[in-house]
Amino acid sequence: MSASASTRVLHRNLPMLLLRAREKMMERFRPLITAHGLTEQQWRVIRALNEHGPMEPRHISDICTISSPSMAGVLARMESMELVTKERFAEDQRRVLVSLTETSVDLVRVISKDLEAHYRELERKVGPEIVERVYRAVDDLLAGLEEEGE
Amino acid sequence: MSASASTRVLHRNLPMLLLRAREKMMERFRPLITAHGLTEQQWRVIRALNEHGPMEPRHISDICTISSPSMAGVLARMESMELVTKERFAEDQRRVLVSLTETSVDLVRVISKDLEAHYRELERKVGPEIVERVYRAVDDLLAGLEEEGE
DNA sequence: GCAAAAACACTAACATGTTAGTAGTATTGC
DNA sequence: GCAATACTACTAACATGTTAGTGTTTTTGC
Secondary structure, eight states: OOOOTTTSOOSOOHHHHHHHHHHHHHHHHHHHHHTTTOOHHHHHHHHHHHHHOSBOHHHHHHHHTOOHHHHHHHHHHHHHTTSEEEEEOSSOTTOEEEEEOHHHHHHHHHHHHHHHHHHHHHHHHHOHHHHHHHHHHHHHHHHHHHSOOO | OOOOTTTSOOSOOHHHHHHHHHHHHHHHHHHHHHTTTOOHHHHHHHHHHHHHOSBOHHHHHHHHTOOHHHHHHHHHHHHHTTSEEEEEOSSOTTOEEEEEOHHHHHHHHHHHHHHHHHHHHHHHHHOHHHHHHHHHHHHHHHHHHHSOOO
């Protein structure tokens, strides 16, 4: 019993496909992160701060694709877990600078190794040329989406 | 101030890229759905049931990429909103069959039209050949991920 | 036949996502 | 100068995601 032609959605569902692919990948990677007591989002924040150095919350939000309201909670929990420190700017009391603690930097060393190994294993299984095609296609999609107007 | 070579993650982050692309797309489509009083997940469930007919929760979960515990809440809210009905199988009291209400079927007609229009607009903006490349690349990625063993 | 195992939907506890709005601070326009 | 505006992080309220575990019903193994 399926829908009549008039109510069926005709195009394929691109957001859904991207969601499914991401979930399939995270099924493999998430356990590596949670094994160290971190959530997926906490790891994204740590990784961003490790690569870019201390940043302000809204910048971290952009890089990690985590909304500002979610980020408030994530950072609060990370601060109480002593994964990050926060300090207000002297010149602008609205702004905050978030930095990694030594604990986090140590975690990066350990977890990165694990992730690298599993990533290479995945690339081998799927085939590097397919992974590369995904990167290029989605990069181009994003570029198309971010173009102004028209 | 960026990380030393020894702690930098070397490979690109595929799950992150997929997340970002999905979010960019949903920025455009989500308002069309919430304008009708539905959440993104509720729309996924309605759409799946509309295309496949009445289904059991775990099957809906698979199709919509919503975990079973999340699905319990989603369906409970949808039932109280009179978007779906649930009935237990007579032969197997563990199982439940979920069906759309007339309200939902009507919603599909309206929302689908909106989505179709916006989807075509997006495809035009991004370029159909790029969209097609994303479909093919991610399809292949998923196929590679789902292969057994080795 | 019946005890053990599996299947199914669900609950519990907590983290995060989404939307709207707030408090405090800095900037702008005049 | 100062009122209006904008900016930044945050809170509030609710829906969903994640992991572990529960209650009930079927199925399996013997």
